[in-house]
Amino acid sequence: DTAVSQTPKYLVTQMGNDKSIKCEQNLGHDTMYWYKQDSKKFLKIMFSYNNKELIINETVPNRFSPKSPDKAHLNLHINSLELGDSAVYFCASSLYSLQETQYFGPGTRLLVL
């Protein structure tokens, strides 16, 4: 059983396009996250939601818009994709907060051409 799943696993697209990445967790966790891991392997938090409410919004361009329809899902929509958006995007979840273990999804490898 997959605990945290993401789709798609790979995404290749042109600059200027709009794309979405979906994330679902079946762990019953309250908090979900989006991270970006760039080509230098640096992992940086982008957003966090707790029970569908945004609690962390790091300095991310407003072209990135997270949406949480329920506490088991946290999707990421990206408008007007740019070359610099190419990275691996990881979704994660934890039971209540940042204090606990985070469980990561397998990642979505985004390449913007």
Add this chain to the structure above:
Amino acid sequence: RKEVEQDPGPFNVPEGATVAFNCTYSNSASQSFFWYRQDCRKEPKLLMSVYSSGNEDGRFTAQLNRASQYISLLIRDSKLSDSATYLCVVNQGHQAGTALIFGKGTTLSVSS
């Protein structure tokens, strides 16, 4: 000064070796500390939390020095399967909305 700093390595060691990784953090208000492991092209997974008194899990020992703002991970009797990138992770506070800061990772390669 970077928020969480690690020696990127790579550390190349033979099987059976003991290897230690260090990590420093800049925010003295940091509350929680972790080591995560990330295999090539995989997601990070929790290796162990780090407690003030130090803690051990099999061949792995983690230590925290709050005064020096320093965290360490010791791996004894290295196995080939220990080859991975080890990420030092720091939580900057108890309040909801505080960020989890990841170091850039230390790469370990264990050879036979």
